[in-house]
Amino acid sequence: MATSQLPILRRETTEPKAFNDAVWRRVFNNRRESSRIPRAVVNASSVEHIKAAVQLANEEGCRVSVRSGGHSWAVWSVRDDAILVDLGDFKFIDYDEKSKIVSCSPSTTSAELMEFLNARGRFFSTGHCGDVAMGGFLLGGGQGWNAKNWGHSIEQMVAIDVVTEDGNEIHCSAVENEELFWLARGGGPGFPGIITSFSLQTRPFTGVYRTLLAWPITEIPTIMNWITKVSDDFDTDTELAGFVIYPPGSPAPVIAALFISLKGSVEEAKQVLQSLKADQPAGALIEEIAVPTTFKAEYAFQTSTLPDNYRYCVDSVWLSNDADVGALLAEPGRTIPGKTTTILYQPITSSQRPVKGDPAFSLQTKHYVSLYCGWPNAEDDEEHIQWVDKTINSFKPHSVGSLVSDFDFQRRETKHWSEEKGAKVMALRRKYDPAGRFAGFLNAGDKSGPDGLRTNFQ
Numbered sequence: 001m002a003t004s005q006l007p008i009l010r011r012e013t014t015e016p017k018a019f020n021d022a023v024w025r026r027v028f029n030n031r032r033e034s035s036r037i038p039r040a041v042v043n044a045s046s047v048e049h050i051k052a053a054v055q056l057a058n059e060e061g062c063r064v065s066v067r068s069g070g071h072s073w074a075v076w077s078v079r080d081d082a083i084l085v086d087l088g089d090f091k092f093i094d095y096d097e098k099s100k101i102v103s104c105s106p107s108t109t110s111a112e113l114m115e116f117l118n119a120r121g122r123f124f125s126t127g128h129c130g131d132v133a134m135g136g137f138l139l140g141g142g143q144g145w146n147a148k149n150w151g152h153s154i155e156q157m158v159a160i161d162v163v164t165e166d167g168n169e170i171h172c173s174a175v176e177n178e179e180l181f182w183l184a185r186g187g188g189p190g191f192p193g194i195i196t197s198f199s200l201q202t203r204p205f206t207g208v209y210r211t212l213l214a215w216p217i218t219e220i221p222t223i224m225n226w227i228t229k230v231s232d233d234f235d236t237d238t239e240l241a242g243f244v245i246y247p248p249g250s251p252a253p254v255i256a257a258l259f260i261s262l263k264g265s266v267e268e269a270k271q272v273l274q275s276l277k278a279d280q281p282a283g284a285l286i287e288e289i290a291v292p293t294t295f296k297a298e299y300a301f302q303t304s305t306l307p308d309n310y311r312y313c314v315d316s317v318w319l320s321n322d323a324d325v326g327a328l329l330a331e332p333g334r335t336i337p338g339k340t341t342t343i344l345y346q347p348i349t350s351s352q353r354p355v356k357g358d359p360a361f362s363l364q365t366k367h368y369v370s371l372y373c374g375w376p377n378a379e380d381d382e383e384h385i386q387w388v389d390k391t392i393n394s395f396k397p398h399s400v401g402s403l404v405s406d407f408d409f410q411r412r413e414t415k416h417w418s419e420e421k422g423a424k425v426m427a428l429r430r431k432y433d434p435a436g437r438f439a440g441f442l443n444a445g446d447k448s449g450p451d452g453l454r455t456n457f458q
Contacts, residue, residue, distance in 0.1 A: 006052050007043045023078060026070035026088050028131065031311035031381070033075070036446075038065070038084040045089040047161075047169055047196050053085045054194065055167035057437055065439040066194050068106040069133025073314040074408040076136075076189045079439040079446065085194060087135070095120060095202075101158055103199045106135030110144075114295045123205035123262070125153040129306060130299030134198055140405030141186040141361040143368070145295075146262065148349050149236040152364075153200075154185035155356040161197040165437045169196060174357065179428055186361025187425045188404035188416065190440040190452050192433035209269035210293040211259035214247065214286035220333045222281050223255045224326035224345065228367070230279065231347035235272040237262045242345035244333040245305060247286065253336050254285060260298065266290050305342050310374040311381065313388045316406035319367035323398040329369070332391040337384050340374035362421040363401045370406045409443040415457050422455030 009022050022041040024032065039062060042053040057064045060083075067077035067086045077084055087107040093116050094103045102124060104113055111130030117123055125144030127137045137144070142153025159173040162180055172181040183191060215223050227242045234240060238261040246253050261269040269290035306312075319325065325345060332343060351364040371391055373384045392412075401415030417425055429440065429452045436450040443453060 006049060008040050010040045025086060027075055028071045029073055029075055029312045030309050036078050036080045039081050041084045041086060043086050043089050050085060050163050050194050050196060051167045053083055054163055057083045063439045064437055068135025069109060069131060071132045072136055073312055074410060074442055076442045082439050100202050101199050102202050103197055104134055106133060106195050108134050111299050117202055118205050121205055122202040124200050124202050129302045135195060138198060139184060139191055140188055146239040148239050148347055151350040152361060154359055154361055156201040157185055158201055159199040160184050160195050162193040162195050164193045165433045183360050183428050185359030190429050192429050192438050206264035208293055209261040209263055209266060209290045211273055211290055212256060212286055212288040213284050214254040214256040215284055217253045217255055217333055220255045220330045221326035224329055226281055227257055228325055228347060230276060232349060238272055240347060244336055244343035246339040266292060306372060306374060307340060310340060310376055313373045313385045314406055315388050315392050316370035316402050317395045317399040318363060318365045318401050319369060319398050320400055321366045323367055325367050328395060337387045338375055342372045344370045360421055360425050362418040363415055365400055409441050413454060419456060426452035426455060
């Protein structure tokens with residue numbers, strides 16, 4: 001494809017506001033590093049556009065970055081002097097009725113894919129936020145709906161198509177270009193290529209029901225200990241999570257337990273929750289039991305806790321299996337800095353079994369905690385960032401690492417894979433992109449290059 005046919009905006013020849021708008025298009029986090037300025041933005045709407053953009057980067061000797069949905073907290077897609085390939089206009093979803101496999105573009109959002117599948121009586125464990133796109137979500141492992149029981153979403157990945165550093169597109173699966181397929185399942189943003197299609201195995205969908213219980217914030221230790229106790233042997237079709245959150249209209253935060261049951265009827269959902277009654281802590285402020293819902297409604301709830309155009313600092317930890325989660329969350333919950341900050345706890349029961357297909361994704365425990373700290377004004381940056389840092393530091397004696405998706409490599413170093421698989425992730429990055437054509441991991445100073453990240457933390 002001739003460069004003249006490429007939908008490209010160059011920094012030197014585009015009106016500054018128009019170029020800046022293109023650079024930050026669809027970026028979720030309003031806390032932005034303006035010193036990182038790409039040399040060009042390609043608004044790709046076809047595989048040919050993506051291939052041509054990579055070939056152009058080779059000709060110009062610069063890096064390529066990619067934006068699927070713009071939901072990475074550190075804005076990994078905006079890299080200095082790189083060609084930014086924005087996939088927002090590259091959209092498709094195809095479903096094969098016989099195999100029950102859905103194929104979609106990496107820019108397909110969680111809400112779009114869920115709506116498409118639910119209308120056909122099918123389900124895939126998409127992200128919990130509706131505007132999270134499948135590209136970054138799956139490269140990070142895919143901690144989707146009911147990962148607690150069904151495992152991470154990459155376990156249902158069947159194949160991918162990829163544009164590699166030479167500008168050609170290849171197909172990858174368990175039997176073809178296996179190394180890149182392995183790397184795409186949890187290798188994170190250092191993936192040495194641009195994925196153009198995911199093929200994903202779906203499962204039946206019959207309905208979804210929500211149960212929300214909430215108590216005063218002072219009850220964090222009691223409630224968290226109860227959640228961790230009941231989670232191990234609880235119904236495998238029901239996701240369970242704990243939240244420190246401000247309910248709509250509430251002047252104070254609460255500690256909440258949220259159950260999302262994927263069942264065929266309200267009676268089934270209620271029956272599952274009856275088993276909780278005997279041990280449920282007293283004094284609940286909110287009790288909503290087995291309310292019929294939709295994923296559209298659940299995505300709207302998530303959006304209310306993470307509003308657009310806010311500034312965000314996010315971090316996460318995998319806590320050791322023997323950690324006292326209630327004790328660790330008591331002080332952060334008490335000092336939560338505002339109504340748009342959430343502490344999320346997910347008990348990942350599936351972490352105690354091997355990950356299907358033995359992919360790059362390899363670090364998890366029974367206890368996942370993430371901090372989503374949001375605020376509207378730049379003058380409040382220090383207060384909120386300090387709260388995140390203080391909280392993460394308090395977790396460190398009990399932390400075994402972090403989920404690559406809820407992390408900013410510029411702020412600190414930690415483990416994201418087992419030591420063996422982390423070394424393999426970096427070795428494959430060097431093998432398939434020795435020149436560092438793809439921007440990869442955005443660490444401090446953006447210096448990771450083809451070598452990637454440090455993985456030995458002994």
